Amino acid sequence: MPDSSFASLTTLRVGGAPAELIRCTTAADIAATVARLDAAGTPLLVVGGGSNLVVADGALDLTAVLVANEGIELIDDSTLRVAAGTTWDEVVAYAVAQGLGGIETLSGIPGSAGATPVQNVGAYGSEIADVLTRVRLYNRETGADEWAPADSLELAYRYSNLKFTNRAVVLEIELALERTELSIPLRHLGGERLPLAEARENILATRRAKGMVLDDADCDTWSAGSFFTNPVVPSALADEIEAKVGEAGMPRYAVGGTEEKLSAAWLIEHAGFPRGYPGEGAPARLSTKHTLALTNRGSATAADIVDLARDVQAGVEEQFGVRLVPEPVWIGF
Structure with a gap:
């Protein structure tokens, strides 16, 4: 029998076993499964790629619903519709192969496509909010299966109103990309723009050097x-920290008039x-x-x-x- 513990379902490879694991391969199956469990009052956890979970040890009194619907569709010249269970890096690779820019800096980020709007995934100066147009959600409060505009998610730095709330489950996402030969400006290269495929390889190499690309052997x-x-802290505190360390060049980025990241x-x-x-x-x-x-x-x-x-x-x-x-x-x- 295959291992159904969270140690096998998460990239941290820790965590105990759920009471039950249910694998859902279609959007309709995900919605129906969550609806059934909610109606029965069964505690549940929706799991995608497991790259953003820290799960406690031991037996857990909850059912794990594994989002395993997959697929990428180019619905017009530059818009991708992606099933939530699709491996995110496969989405980036597909976009780059199609000559579509906007997500190449998000190469190598582990997890599933459906998780990207939940925490507004970002890296190297860009984030999913830059390209996300709408999200198909199963609303656990109303039972509706509906498309919601991206601006209804209150996307901010590593945040959406889906995170921590369990109010809805992501079934599909849509991304508006740009048909282009060059990448978006690469912040870690001083704003330089590279050919899309070259930019993707640069980001992957940069992430690998930091141990941020999954490798079973590493x-x-x-x-x-x-x-x-x-x-994000008050600028005055940032000044205090820099003075205390006594080292020029502390990374600090303005956020509004009086705060810095x-x-x-x-x-x-x-x-x-x-x-x-x-x-x-x-x-x-x-x-x-x-x-x-x-x-x-x-x-x-x-x-x-x-x-x-x-x-x-x-x-x-x-x-x-x-x-x-x-x-x-x-x-x-």
């Missing part, structure tokens, strides 16, 4: 990606948490390639991941007065 990629969001990775490193912390032999460690990833070295439990996350949170808060907020959704804690 424990540095057994993670939930960037574990903490980049904090700081780099969570920079804060973690300068709070005394080097890559690979807490060291060889620990079951859960910061990636040896990138301090923003908490990794399972092969034998970690969910409790090990949580302990490491809290250790890092406490250290950054003590050193700089900034409380880092985890990006993944925590289940069962």
